[in-house]
Amino acid sequence: MRRSSTVGTVYEFDPKTSVAVISRDHFGDIQSDELFTILGQSGVIILRGCINTVEEFSAFVKKHSSRLSLDPARSMVGGAAQLVDAGTHAVGLHCENGNSPFWPDLTWFYCHRAPTQGSQTTICNGADVYWHLSEGCRNFFADAPIRYRRRVAGDKWRRLVCHYRPDINNPSLVSFHDLLKLTQHDPHTTITHDAESDDIHYAYVVSAIQTSSFSALPAFANSILGPSYNYEKPIIDMADGREIPEAYLDEIETITQAHTHPIGWQDHDIAMIDNRRVMHGREEILDMNRQIFNALSYR
Template sequence: MSVSRPETTPLGTGTGKLVTPGADGASLGDLDPRAVVRLLAEAGHVVLRGFRPSVEEFSLFVKNHSDRVTLDPARSFHGGDVAQKVDAGTDAVGLHLENGNSPFGPDLTWFLCEKAASHGSQTTVCDGYRVWDAAEEADRAAFAQDITYARRVEEAKWKQFVSHQTGGAKPLEDITFEDFRALVESAPDGRASTTLVQLEDGSAHYTYRTGAAHATLFGERLSWANSVFGPSYNYERPVIAFADGSPLGEELTARMKRLTDRLTEDIEWQDGDVALIDNTRVMHGRRAITDTRRTIYNAQSYVRRDLLASL
């Protein structure tokens, strides 16, 4: 995978992979981005252990694999303009795709564990390929129809998001709702998938339509990967329904919850671990935090297209 010969071994019960520096003691910067992306395409999620990067080194590693880095406007940056500290209380967090309930879902989700918990507090992962393959035929038929997420976003948050996504082209106070609309329409399928309305208080209400099961970054195979069970710690909880307006239904949702619970794996963090997740295939969440010294940073990005082309 690089000149320093890191070692790759299985991680968990699925296709995840663990990468360690090996005898030659590779640094994170020694890893070949093409090999990293090739491994991710196979594994769905990868944990890099023993490299122990600083936040700044982690941020550079993210940039080296990405055409563009995005953000959560409710989080603060650390060590530059890439890493954001994960701050979502201490309760368990349901499985979700990062920004999966909006047209701005990134290709890749990254984590850096600066300080691991002494007990509990694991990040969870669930491979949507495995979910779709194991789902009952009737449930796969139900999710042949798209789903929708609908919710309100405060004015300050959508303006901050527009500012970051457009590289600060305008002062924050000069950003308009039409700038936000243009950004939404520039997202992949944004014009077709998203209805956007400005409310009297300046906030935005959107309805985003997408597949609960869909193709992924690396191929046409269907993955049941979505934010049906996802959190809303910093935002209003979205209303989730089928595209025809009908509710998902308690029985269907409960079956999918049991199935995803059965297929969910834990990332047992160690200090300095880095995790890379295919955000189009693998959902992630969190067990309840039982050790508040745990410190995790998150980044979101769009993979370099030349790396995809090299696969």
């Protein structure tokens, strides 16, 4: 289905996957406002075959973001991008860093070398999932927030603080107080520090249903099914201590599965994803030559 943005960018919109595909012709001069408007209509934008290097990808992300975020467990390339290197197993649906107060608005991928078989990044539009959940399940999550709890090792939380505090360039100089200062505006996060191990333990309370800044649509967007490759697996329950009923977990699994689609990578594609509306995951990696980078940022 061919559509046109308010200022004339032509893109192909697939209503089944909620993906907007913009061709190389429109890549060079596209403005942030226009990208955000199209993203609000779709949830995912694929910029097809538009760049050649990870450095160009980093520059593009910086151009269309107010600030960058990172996953402290991954290595950084080109100032904004991080190689997606979490093993070869399939990865469950999640919002990137959606289980912590450092939840970015946007998650970006750059496919330098597309896989020849399987190994696809998958996407699942939470706005579609929301309306397909049973009323009981939808109301259960609308009525009360969920809670993520886990431990994070000292090297990871210290690296995160260094990212947000460029005046501290050595992780060993970071204090626990510096971390608290970064999150103190968020009353939904509690963090404790074990001075002996240097681990922190945090609890983050947030709704499983989000409405992103790009779209007015409520979306089932969370990391209940998400990965924990580089981290201790979080305990996920309701903020008031109740467990999430097994029947709802089964329903979520079934409904999200039915709305999950492979991105269909081609070489040099960028994917721009509304990280509070569209969850992503990954098929098992069968093609070890695939090369995909990720970046995280705020609008």
